[in-house]
Each structure stands twice: as structure tokens, then as C-alpha cells.
Amino acid sequence: MTDKVFPNWQPKNSELFSKHLISEQHSLHKHELFSDEALARLIEKTPRSNYHVNTHDLKHIHKSTWRDGEFGNLSGEQVLQAVKDGHIWINIQRPWEADSAYGDILAQMFDEIEENVPDFTTIKDKNKMTILISSPKIKVFYHCDIPGQALWQIRGRKRVYIYPNSAPFLQDSEMEKIILGRIDEHDISYQDWFDEHAAIMDLEPGTMAHWPINGPHRIENLDVVNVSLTTEHWNAELRNHYAVNYANGLLRNSFGMQNLSKPTSGLGLYARLALAGFHKISGLRKLKKMDYKVDFRVDPEEKLGFKDISAYTMAK
Ligand SMILES: [Fe+2]
Numbered sequence: 001m002t003d004k005v006f007p008n009w010q011p012k013n014s015e016l017f018s019k020h021l022i023s024e025q026h027s028l029h030k031h032e033l034f035s036d037e038a039l040a041r042l043i044e045k046t047p048r049s050n051y052h053v054n055t056h057d058l059k060h061i062h063k064s065t066w067r068d069g070e071f072g073n074l075s076g077e078q079v080l081q082a083v084k085d086g087h088i089w090i091n092i093q094r095p096w097e098a099d100s101a102y103g104d105i106l107a108q109m110f111d112e113i114e115e116n117v118p119d120f121t122t123i124k125d126k127n128k129m130t131i132l133i134s135s136p137k138i139k140v141f142y143h144c145d146i147p148g149q150a151l152w153q154i155r156g157r158k159r160v161y162i163y164p165n166s167a168p169f170l171q172d173s174e175m176e177k178i179i180l181g182r183i184d185e186h187d188i189s190y191q192d193w194f195d196e197h198a199a200i201m202d203l204e205p206g207t208m209a210h211w212p213i214n215g216p217h218r219i220e221n222l223d224v225v226n227v228s229l230t231t232e233h234w235n236a237e238l239r240n241h242y243a244v245n246y247a248n249g250l251l252r253n254s255f256g257m258q259n260l261s262k263p264t265s266g267l268g269l270y271a272r273l274a275l276a277g278f279h280k281i282s283g284l285r286k287l288k289k290m291d292y293k294v295d296f297r298v299d300p301e302e303k304l305g306f307k308d309i310s311a312y313t314m315a316k
Contacts, residue, residue, distance in 0.1 A: 003027055005109050009116045017117045018148065021162055021199050021211045028109075029154045029205040033101055034227065039133065040076025043090070045098040049316065052091040053079075053298055055306060061139045063186035068314070069296035069306055080133065082298045084225045086305015089134035102129065110233065121235055122148075128232040135305065138226070140219040142190035144170055146179060146242065147232040150210040153203035156226035158219055161198040165215040169194055172260070175214060176249025179242060188216060203228070213238060240269060247272035250279060290316045 005026050016022045028034055043051075048070070057065035069088070071079055083090060096103030106129045110122050126147075136156075144165070151160065163169040170188060177183040194216075201209055202222075211217070234242075241262075248260040263269040295311040 005105075005112045006116065009112075014117050017113070017120065017210065019212060021201070021209070021215075023201060023203075024208050024210075025206055026109075026152060026208045027206065028105070028152060028229070031105065033099075033105060034131075034154045034229075036077075036080060039131070039227070040080055042092060042095060042098055042102075042131070043071065043076035043079050046092055046095070047098070048314070050093045050095075050097060052093075052292075053088055053306075054091070055088045055296065055304065056139070058087065062141050063143075063184065067296060068292045068294045069298060070294055070309075072297045072299075074298055074300070078300050079298055082300040082302075082305035083133050083135050085135075085300065086302065087135050087138065088298065088305045089132060089138050092131040092133075093128075095129060095131055106231070109231065122233045123235060123239070126232075126234040130230045130232075132226070132228045132230065134221055134226045134228075136221055136223045136225055138221045141186050142188065142194075142216055142218040143186040144175065144178070144188060144214045144216045145185060145232070146214065147234055148210075148213055148238050150208055150231045150233075151203065152208045152229040152231065153205055154227040154229065155205055156224040156228075157222040158203050158226050158228065159222060160201045160203060160209060161195060161218050161220075162201065162209075162211050163194055163198050163216040165212050169197065170214060170216050172245075172248065173252060176245050176252060179245050180249045180253070182253075190216075190218075213241060237264075240264065240273065243273045243276040244269065246276035246279070250275060292316060 005028060006024060007027055008025055010024060013022045013024050032038055053069045053071060054066050055069065079090065082088060096106065106127060110127050114120055114122065174183065174188045178185050178188070203209060244262050248262070251257040251260055261268060263272070292314045293311050294314050295308060296306040297309050298305060299307045
């Protein structure tokens, strides 16, 4: 692709990027890699290890009601039809492993952000893209993400609620537990009144949103099928922030320390980088085991887009 990902980058976003919530126009909704036909082929090429298809309870949207499914032997078009008419979402991870063209466009996306944002340099082999294809009215419960994140709308419309990345919206102790792998990112505390403090953004095709690191958010698809991308990135500043939270989590959980500072330079930072690095390398970090119970198969003939099957376990 010779066209720019960001045809009209706004100069103000060069100053706001990563510090405040921004939206910027992109051209990926017109890119051939994200047409329905290309996505159908990608679905067919994606190995089992690189996708999830999920549904959530119609009333209780918390992650505890999420179910995992499988595509079975459907064509890509049949899977897309089930998403359009049903109540499921698909998450295609590492699409460049199925088709390297997705890796090329991912590299271009970050090259252009780096050209536009002074002093912003990502760690290239850690940049990631995930493709989300989701039914009308699907919701994603309140959570925070650990890496730098952006959300890119390709088709359909969704409403994104983005909250401040500090207490009470995000408690240090909870984020540290996520980083240590002791709780899930969807387990952070949420109260209805938080919404009074949320920035609310309706994403249209061709819009990208980016917000400050770890900013909690929740998402509601409007009454239309959605295709979106999420990207993840790391740079030196985010890596240090991660290590400080990791080390503070150890100090709080293992040594009972409170009122922990979050140094961004000097000895306090270096001590935490060393503590986090030692703990991780020495294998002391116990990640939660990722076993998924798969109990439905996508089916475009069914009202909700899937039918129940005998449950089996998929380890990932
Ligand atoms: Fe997220």
C-alpha cells in the first residue's frame, strides 16, 4: 500500500499522543486487507491457536459469563454471516502469522505514528494487532489493558467509555495484581457512577482512538456488526512503568509494603527494574494457567449464531 494510514494527521495529536485521549482519522477502512472477502480468507487461514470466538450472556456481560467456541468447518463467509446475525465475536490474534501482509501494514501504522509523534519509538517486535469482528450490541465489560493500546474502527459503530487511569477508577493494587498475573484485567473494580467521569466516544469507520496508558474502558457495539482493530505497543517509558508496577506489586503483596512511589528515574526506578527483572527471569512469576472450555460451534443457521457442543478443553 502506498497510501498513507494517516492522510490528515492533526498536529495537535503530536502533542497529545499518549498523554490524553485523542482521535485521529485513518484510511484502513478502505484497505483491501480489511474487506469482508479478505477477512473471510483470513478466517480460513488462521490456525486454531490464533483465534477466539466468544459469546456473553445477554444480560450479564461480565467476563465470568463469556463462553469460548470454535469455527468448525465453516467457510469464512459463513462465519461472517453468523457474526452479522448472531451474538458472538471473533478475535483474530497475530494475523501476520496467517498472512504476512498484515505484518506489513502493522509496521506502516507504527512507522507513521512515530513519524508524527516526536520522541515516540516503539519496540518493533512487540507491536501487535488483533482483529475484532463482533455482532451488533456486543459489549466489552470494564477493564484495563497493560500495554499501550489503540482502537481502530473499520466498519460499524461502537461507543467507547474511557475513564481516568488513576484511583478510584484504577487502583494501584489491582493493576499490580494484573501485571503479576494474579487477577484478570476484567476483574478491576467498577461502579455505575464511574460513568459520570468517563469520556464517551462514538467510533465511526476510519477513526482511531488512543488514550493514556492503562486507562480503564468499556465498549458497547451499536446496533450494527463491527470490524475493529486493536493495536498494542511498548516503548522504553511503558516498559519502565510496567517494571515499576511489577516491583511495587511484589513489595505490596509479598512484603506488605504500602504507600509505594512510582519513580520514573534514578535509583528507585533502577532498583525496581532489577527486582522485576530478577523475579521474572528466575521463574518466580506464576501466571494463571490458560485453559479454555470450548462449548459451542459457530452456526449461521442459529438465531444467536452458534449451537452448543460437548465441552472440551483447549490449552493456550
Ligand atoms: Fe481493551
